[in-house]
Amino acid sequence: MHEQDYNEALKHTHTGGTLDLHALNVQIFLKMHRSDYADKQLKIMQQTDEDHTLTQLANAWLDIAVGGSKIREAYLIFQDFAEKYPMTGMVLNGKAVCCMHMGSFEEAETLLLEALNKDAKDPETLANLIVCNLHLGKPSSRYFSQLKLSHPDHVLVKTTTSAEGNFERALQAVA
Template sequence: MAAPDLLFNLRNNFYLGAFQAAINNSDLPNLSPDDAVERDCLVYRSYISLGSYQLVINEIDSSAATPLQAVKLLALYLSSPDSKESTISSLKEWLADPAIGNNPTLRLIAGIIFMHEQDYNEALKHTNAGGTMELNALNVQIFLKMHRSDYAERQLRVMQQVDEDHTLTQLTSAWFNLAVGGSKIQEAYLIFQDFSEKYQMTSLVLNGKAVCCMHMGNFDEAETLLLEALNKANDYFRLCMELHSDYMPWTKQDAKDPETLANLVVSCLHLGKPPSRFLSQLKLSHPDHTLVKRAAAAEEGFDRAVQSVA
């Protein structure tokens, strides 16, 4: 009989965006050394997802295992625009080191960082070999970013052959179905609905359901789901301020989830409601978001057109 997977619930919480729950329920007894490292990686990645970069940077020292050092690189990369260049340089050095360059967590972090850089070919150099469900799921995301749904589908089939019921396989199926569109949207919605019935409702699941609703033209339902997601983000903010106020850079990055705000802007436009409040929040908290850049480009284009006829 196979040994029980002691990290199952922790992984599930992380995959579905229940980051504070992952942190709160991470004190697991009787872990092997390898499982203990994976547990710590998931906990620190949860802190990163909550914006607590400095806690991760402070707590992972130079003696930590390679997977933890990789997670620290991600925190360094995200903590400040000024640190990105040096972090990428360090990352490339580590990837070139034959002793650690093939470490799955290091390759995963490399894929995440190069995806942030929109250097998808470089990301695939390190993720394409797969080896873990997270690497396979990241490959699907990269291929979808590259508008190569054919390659994404092949990678999804690999995941389904390994474990069709795995949370990441189901989540990746939903991403793929949303990208393909058409009749697949309903299938994606059912996956998110199943998650919401089985597990804690999170911003990630609510946004997934909301995007499905928008694709199906149900903007009222989408708005309700997104406002619930925004309330959950505010609850996280208050809790994190109580628990980790020394580390949280909330003056720069507050609890407003960028995808929730962006999706609210879109739903408001389709409902004929003014989106200015949500767009202003997005501009303040995430000025580099794609929607903010597009809005700025549209405003500049409009201003130039007005000046040309003035």
């Protein structure tokens, strides 16, 4: 998304016109933490074709971002995808994220391990497994090492590396 410059990305997609561009706008607005604008884009998509897979996917993304009771609705959308289409890593990750939001970390782990079997280097699967394992009290260093090796620019790797550096500097300051 234009090297994390969301305003620049929106300059290229704001005209919309297709479900693809509206879905991309939903993603951009969610990354900007503007679910209100994402909702406006989703409404345009729903007016165009409420049952389209991309509209449903954007709806699930927004439901996850909004949270609360909307998580169950997102889960049902991903469940519907799982019944209609071959199971993909994206669908498995979507269901797993919903499960984690609902506190079902064991189910989330099962889904994420299935996604990992489909693509052992998928950054979102690895990141979600790290979070899930932390909640389960299981070691996550294996998945973090894989993520760091295969996707060193992933936001989780960068944030963790930065926090570790800050901790080391603080530790040295008091030592």
